[in-house]
Every structure is written in structure tokens, then in C-alpha cells.
Amino acid sequence: MALDNAEILKIAKLARLQVNANQVDDYADSISSILDLVDAMQKVDTDGVAPLANPLDAEQRLRVDEVTANNQRDDFMAIAPKAEAGLFLVPKVIE
Amino acid sequence: MSYTTIAQLSQGLKDGTFSSRELTQDVIADIKLRDHQYNSFITLSEELALAQAEAADKRIAAGQAAAMTGVPIAHKDLFCTQGVRTTAASKILENFVPPYESTVSQLFLDTGAVSVGKTNLDEFAMGSSNENSYFGKVKNPWDTNAVPGGSSGGSAAAVAAGLVAGATGTDTGGSIRQPAAFCNLTGIKPTYGRVSRFGIVAYASSLDQAGPMTHTAEDAALMMNVMAQFDPQDSTSMQMETPDYTANLNDSLAGLKIGVPKEFFEAGLDAQVAEATMNAIKQYEAMGAEIIDISLPNLQLCIPAYYVIAPSEASSNLSRYDGVRYGYRCDDPADLMDMYCRSRAEAFGEEVKRRIMVGTYALSEGFYDAYYVKAQRIRRMIKNDFVNAFSQVDVIMGPVTPSPAFDIGSKTSDPVAMYLEDIYTLSINMAGIPALSTPAGFVNGRPVGLHIMGNYFSEAKLLNVAHQLQQVTDWHQQQPQSLQGA
Numbered sequence: 001m002a003l004d005n006a007e008i009l010k011i012a013k014l015a016r017l018q019v020n021a022n023q024v025d026d027y028a029d030s031i032s033s034i035l036d037l038v039d040a041m042q043k044v045d046t047d048g049v050a051p052l053a054n055p056l057d058a059e060q061r062l063r064v065d066e067v068t069a070n071n072q073r074d075d076f077m078a079i080a081p082k083a084e085a086g087l088f089l090v091p092k093v094i095e
Numbered sequence: 096m097s098y099t100t101i102a103q104l105s106q107g108l109k110d111g112t113f114s115s116r117e118l119t120q121d122v123i124a125d126i127k128l129r130d131h132q133y134n135s136f137i138t139l140s141e142e143l144a145l146a147q148a149e150a151a152d153k154r155i156a157a158g159q160a161a162a163m164t165g166v167p168i169a170h171k172d173l174f175c176t177q178g179v180r181t182t183a184a185s186k187i188l189e190n191f192v193p194p195y196e197s198t199v200s201q202l203f204l205d206t207g208a209v210s211v212g213k214t215n216l217d218e219f220a221m222g223s224s225n226e227n228s229y230f231g232k233v234k235n236p237w238d239t240n241a242v243p244g245g246s247s248g249g250s251a252a253a254v255a256a257g258l259v260a261g262a263t264g265t266d267t268g269g270s271i272r273q274p275a276a277f278c279n280l281t282g283i284k285p286t287y288g289r290v291s292r293f294g295i296v297a298y299a300s301s302l303d304q305a306g307p308m309t310h311t312a313e314d315a316a317l318m319m320n321v322m323a324q325f326d327p328q329d330s331t332s333m334q335m336e337t338p339d340y341t342a343n344l345n346d347s348l349a350g351l352k353i354g355v356p357k358e359f360f361e362a363g364l365d366a367q368v369a370e371a372t373m374n375a376i377k378q379y380e381a382m383g384a385e386i387i388d389i390s391l392p393n394l395q396l397c398i399p400a401y402y403v404i405a406p407s408e409a410s411s412n413l414s415r416y417d418g419v420r421y422g423y424r425c426d427d428p429a430d431l432m433d434m435y436c437r438s439r440a441e442a443f444g445e446e447v448k449r450r451i452m453v454g455t456y457a458l459s460e461g462f463y464d465a466y467y468v469k470a471q472r473i474r475r476m477i478k479n480d481f482v483n484a485f486s487q488v489d490v491i492m493g494p495v496t497p498s499p500a501f502d503i504g505s506k507t508s509d510p511v512a513m514y515l516e517d518i519y520t521l522s523i524n525m526a527g528i529p530a531l532s533t534p535a536g537f538v539n540g541r542p543v544g545l546h547i548m549g550n551y552f553s554e555a556k557l558l559n560v561a562h563q564l565q566q567v568t569d570w571h572q573q574q575p576q577s578l579q580g581a
Contacts (some may be wrong), residue, residue, distance in 0.1 A: 008452075015410060015455040016417070016432075017448055018440035027452065033511050034453050038399040041469050044476075051471030052478060054301060054331065055287045055527020056551065061330050075194035081424035088419050091428050 001035040003028050098574050101166055101260045101314040108155055108165045115155065115165030119148035119209050122167045126211065126258050132239060135252035137172045137230045139212040140179045151207040162317050164207030169262040171250050172213035173220055174200045174305075175294040179210075183296040184218045184228040187416050187423045187442035197294025198326045199263060199305050206321050214262055215249030218444045219413065220270055220298045222246050223516045226507055227446045234503070235277060237541055237575045241500040244274030250308050251278040257578055261309040261318055265295060267302045268401055269495075269520025272532040275308055276495035276544025279534045279573060281315045281561060282308040286552050287527035288333040291326030299408035300331075302401075302524040310571055312533065312561035316340035319554060335552070343555050344562040349383030351560070352488040358394040359493030359519055359546075367538040372494045375535035375545040378564055387488055391480040396473050397522035402514055403457050403470035404525075410454030413447070449510060478526040481548075490560055491548040494519055495532045499541035519546060529554045533561040534570035542570075 003011075005024045008031065012019040019027060073086065082089035107113055123141050130136050144167065151165035175181050175193035182188045196204070203210065217227040225233040225248025233248040235241040236256040243252040247264030251274035254262050264271040266284035275282025283306045290305045297303065307318030319340040326332040355376060360369055376386060418424035418438030425441050428434030443451070457466035484491060497518060506513045523530040528551055532544035545564070549557045565571050 003456075011452050011456050011459070013436075014459060015451050016414070016435040016439055017443070017451065018433075018436040027449075030449055030510055031452055031456070034402060034449070034514075035456070037511050037514065038403050038453075038457075038466070038470075040399045041396065041403070041473055042465070044396060044469075044473060046469060046472035046476070049472040049475050051468050052475035053471060055474075055478060055525070056333070058288065058331065058333075061332075061334070063327060072194055076420070079192060079194065079421045081418060081422070090419055091430050091434055093431050 001039055002032045003035070098257065098310065098572060099260055100310050101163065101317050102311070104166045104260055105162050105317070109160060115148040115151040115209060116145065118165070119144050119167050119211065122211055122259060129256065130258060133234050133236055133252045133256055134231050135214055135233055135249040135256065135258065136169070136212050137182055137184065137215050137249070138180050140210060143179065144209050144211045147204070147209045151209060154207050161206045163203070163321055165209060167209040167211045167259055168203065169212055169214050169250060169253050169259045170200050170210055171216055171247050171262065171264050173216060173265055173296045174263060175296070176200050176210070176213065179213065181213065181296070182230070184216045184230055185443065185447070186229045187439070189229065189423065191422055195294060198291035198328060199295070199322050202321050202324060208321070211259060214253050217246035217248065218447050219296065219409070220246040220265055220267055221409070221446050221450055223269065223273060223513055224506065225249065225274070226503065227444055229444060232503060235500050236578070237278065237500070240502055241541060242277065242503050244277035244500060246270040247308060248274050251275060251280055251282070254278070254280055254308055254310065255575065257574070261307055261314055263305060264308045265303060265305045266524065267298050268405060268524050269517045271306050271308060272495050272520050272530060272544065272546065273517070275532040277500035277542060279542035279571065280308050280310060281312050281531060281533050281571065282306065283315050283319070283531035283554065283557065284523065284529060285319070285323060285554050286529045288331050289529070289552065289554065290322050291324065291329040291332050293326055293328040297412040299405040300412060301408060302405060304524070312558045312565055313341065313344060315531070316344060316558045319558070323554070338555050340555050340558055343559045346559050347383070348379060348560065348563050351379065351384040351490065353379055353384050353386050354389035354484050354488030354491040355386055356389050356391045356394070356484070356491060356493060358391050363497050363518065364494060365498040365538070368494055368496070368498060368543050371536040371538060371543040372545060375564065376492050378567055382563060389484050389488060389491070391484060391522070393473070393476045393480050394522055397477055397525055398514060398518060400470040400473040400477070401517070401521040401525060402453070403466045404474065406450040406454035407457045407467050408454070410451045410458065413451055446510065474525045477522050481526045481528055485550040490557065493546050495544035495546040499538045499543055523548060527551070529557055531557050531561055533564060536570050
């Protein structure tokens with residue numbers, strides 16, 4: 001399955017990856033070749049086969065709703081690229 | 096340091112032949128002296144290691160030592176270590192110092208093992224050659240023109256070079272077993288859910304599993320005794336007792352039924368690797384095992400299904416790297432969208448970006464059923480093949496890789512050629528069963544691994560089967576020529 005450049009740019013936007021004009025052809029080639037590889041699946045008859053998400057078919061285990069971790073807010077703020085007064089700073093989103 | 100096992104170091108510490116501090120100092124000095132040849136470490140944690148060693152010496156003196164107390168090991172740089180930089184070999188985490196400890200590394204701290212540092216890997220564990228690291232390629236100690244395998248290539252090279260006796264790895268599609276095979280080690284991927292994933296930088300959450308990489312099956316059992324614990328912090332961790340993995344190493348293999356799938360020996364397998372693999376399997380006949388031809392008819396489908404499921408889960412997991420809370424942020428973002436897109440584009444490597452894009456496509460509107468759900472249906476067919484096989488046989492054996500370690504740079508231009516390297520290992524992660532690689536000889540001076548696969552939670556049996564081979568062969572004791580006499 002070959003992807004055109006517009007499709008590559010759409011995927012890149014969904015993936016939040018900047019792709020420059022001079023890289024689009026390379027991505028189109030390499031991602032198309034990967035999709036060619038995975039398209040071998042489409043010929044397989046999987047009717048009646050239930051999808052397998054967890055290899056043990058295990059259910060998500062739930063725990064008792066109780067406080068188990070200490071407040072580590074300062075530790076987590078300390079490793080942020082930009083933080084101030086207990087807040088993560090990002091470019092302005094509201095005019 | 097010559098060929099030394101965890102069991103030997105443990106004995107030496109117990110006997111007082113050397114202290115953990117002396118041993119740890121030697122190990123760190125050796126890494127500083129020799130690792131420039133292999134690039135197997137990203138970060139050394141010398142001060143912490145020496146403090147851990149001193150604490151271990153006190154425990155040993157007080158008669159409170161466990162088997163691994165005082166033994167220096169290394170962790171793949173995918174395990175979060177509190178206060179020690181954890182990079183996943185990515186620029187995006189180049190300066191990330193985790194505020195918390197992964198469960199696996201915590202369990203080793205609890206038992207008094209010494210962590211000397213963090214080993215190199217393919218970025219975010221995506222790769223089969225350890226050529227995708229932001230911190231440079233790793234070289235194979237058996238031949239520095241060859242790749243060590245990936246993604247746990249730094250752990251494999253560090254143990255193969257004798258820098259440490261054991262290291263942790265992770266295996267999403269072969270990332271413990273393939274580098275173990277390429278570097279002449281024992282490496283086991285446990286059953287999905289056996290070892291906690293808490294604090295391991297996530298790649299594909301339904302496939303990821305951590306395990307040990309060592310010279311011997313006995314050493315792997317000693318590390319499994321520490322690692323394989325139920326963890327309430329990992330919702331997929333199985334709530335079950337941990338057996339003593341060393342207890343059954345010496346069990347007789349008389350009557351063991353070994354399945355050999357014909358699909359593992361078809362076109363694409365190097366003839367000399369096939370010969371070495373069959374030669375290793377034949378060793379078991381003398382032990383009273385029975386070799387049975389079997390079939391895993393859907394084996395070939397593991398490649399397309401894996402390269403949908405793993406990138407899909409990766410694209411979701413890696414969406415957390417947004418430049419807001421931790422990790423790399425681009426300079427002077429124009430707005431929020433620009434910050435997301437440029438931070439990620441500037442700091443993820445090419446293979447990581449490719450897999451994010453493939454996964455994003457597979458999960459996008461209109462394609463989800465045709466790709467992700469289809470792959471999950473095929474995943475069940477692959478699992479069912481193994482379930483059927485294990486109704487006939489106790490273990491399955493075959494090659495780990497289609498060829499011995501390939502030359503650095505020989506497959507980097509074609510991602511699909513690199514993906515085909517994983518043909519024998521991917522299906523194990525898809526099914527979630529345990530499997531290991533144990534040394535099985537050499538082809539043109541490069542090691543070959545024997546792949547031993549078992550039913551769910553049969554790790555002790557797999558280690559028993561590998562240990563018995565290691566009692567009658569000496570492949571696992573061979574050392575790279577460059578280290579002989581060192």
C-alpha cells in the first residue's frame with residue numbers, strides 16, 4: 001500500500017511530528033514498504049477468531065481505592081523543562 | 096576479568112575471598128579501561144555503586160546475605176532508576192533523572208545487589224542491532240565489526256566482554272534472546288506478567304517483558320529469583336508465588352518431549368546456523384529426551400501482525416513525550432502545536448519516528464479494524480498454534496535468529512530487512528510464552544543460540560533444560576579471542 005505525500009503529512013500531524021518538505025518522500029517510501037509487509041495479513045481468513053489483547057486473556061486487575069503513594073509534586077516539577085510556582089509552563093494557548 | 100559467573104562471585108563474597116567494595120571498584124575500573132571498545136554503557140553510577148557495595152559488605156558480615164548480595168550488575172537504560180539518569184538511549188530523555196525506581200531495579204537493591212550503571216540499547220528498545228542509539232552504536236565483543244544484536248545490545252556486550260557477570264534486559268520481540276544469541280549468553284524472556292513492568296520505559300505494553308542476561312542458566316535462575324515477583328503496581332503482573340528457579344536445574348530430562356517446528360527451518364535460515372541448532376538439539380537425545388516434529392502453521396504471520404501491534408502500542412505510549420512535564424523541549428516554540436511537533440521531531444530518532452507514524456496510521460479513523468484488530472485476531476491464531484503444540488510436547492526448540500551477528504551498517508538502509516531478523520522471536524511475545532536463548536556453538540567465529548520455548552510459566556523447566564545442555568557442552572564458557580589471557 002503506497003501512501004502519498006498528503007497522507008504522510010496528515011499522519012505526521014496526528015502523530016505530532018514535524019516533517020519537513022525534504023523528508024516527505026523518504027517517509028512515504030519507508031512507511032509504504034512497512035505497510036506492504038503488514039498487508040500480508042489481509043489475505044488471512046480470521047473470521048470467527050476473537051482479537052487477543054492480553055496474551056494470557058487476563059482481565060485488568062483492580063486494586064482497593066486507597067492512598068498508596070506520597071505526594072511527590074516537587075520531585076516531578078523539578079524535572080520539567082519549564083515550571084514555576086507548582087505549574088508547568090507552556091506557550092500561550094488562550095489569547 | 097576473565098569468564099566469571101554470578102554464582103562464582105556470590106561464593107567468593109560469602110567466603111570472604113574479596114569484598115563487594117573491592118569487586119565493585121575492580122568492575123568500575125575495568126569498565127573505564129575497556130568499554131570504549133564496545134560502548135556498552137551510557138551511564139556509570141560509581142558513587143552509588145560503592146555505597147551499595149559497602150552496605151552489602153555489612154550484610155555479608157552480619158550473615159544476612161542473599162545469593163546476589165554484593166554482586167555487581169548493570170541495568171538496561173530502560174529501567175527507571177531514582178537519581179540516576181535514565182535515557183532509553185533517546186535524545187528526548189537525555190537529561191531525564193527519574194524521581195522513582197522501577198520495581199525490577201528496586202528488587203535488586205532490596206537484595207543487596209550492586210548496580211554499576213546503565214547499559215546502551217536501541218532507542219526506546221526499537222531495533223535488532225543496537226545501531227539506533229542516540230549514544231552511539233554498541234560493538235559485539237566477539238567481533239567489533241559485528242552488531243551485538245538489539246535492543247538489549249549494551250547489556251549483552253557488557254556481559255560478553257566480562258565487564259559485569261549479569262545484566263537486565265527487556266524483550267518485546269526478541270530483544271533479550273537475539274543479543275544473547277549474538278553474544279554467546281543465556282537470556283530468558285519470561286512469561287508475560289511474570290516480571291513487573293512498573294518503571295520500565297514502555298514500548299509495546301502487551302508485549303514488553305524484562306529478564307536476565309548472563310553466561311549460564313544457573314545465573315539466570317539466580318537473577319529470576321530476584322526479578323520474578325508479583326507487583327501490585329503493574330496491573331498485568333500475575334499474582335502468584337515465585338518458585339526457587341535454581342531448585343530444579345539438575346532434574347533429569349529423561350522422557351522430555353522436544354518439539355521441533357518445521358517452520359523454523361525453512362527458507363531464509365543460514366545452513367550453518369541450521370546445522371549448529373540441530374547439533375545442539377541432538378545433545379538432548381543422549382539425556383533421554385525425545386525429539387518430535389511439529390508444526391506452527393501461522394509462524395510467518397508473526398511479522399506483519401507484530402509490526403502493526405508493536406508500532407500501534409508504541410505510538411500511544413510515546414505520545415507522553417510532549418515537552419511539557421519532562422524530557423526535551425525545543426527552543427522558542429511559536430505555539431503549543433509547534434512545541435509538540437518540533438520537540439518530538441528534533442529528539443526522536445528515525446526508527447522511532449517511523450514506528451510512531453506506522454502506529455498512528457494503523458490506529459487512525461477508518462483503518463483501526465483493518466490493521467490493529469486484524470493483527471490481534473492473527474495474534475490469537477499464533478497463540479493457539481503454541482497451545483496446540485504444548486499439548487504434544489514439553490518444550491519447543493529451534494534457532495533464535497536466521498544468521499549469526501551481521502556486520503555493523505549492513506542492514507541500516509532497509510528497515511524491512513531488519514524486521515525480518517526477528518522471524519523466530521516475535522511469535523513468542525505475541526503468544527506471551529517464556530523462551531530463552533542458550534549458547535549452541537559458532538559459525539565463522541560468531542556465536543549461535545539455541546531457542547528453547549515453553550508453556551506459560553514454565554521458566555524453571557526452561558532453565559533446567561538449558562542448564563543440562565551447559566553440563567555436557569562448553570560453548571557457554573567460550574570467550575572472545577580478544578579476551579583470552581586477559
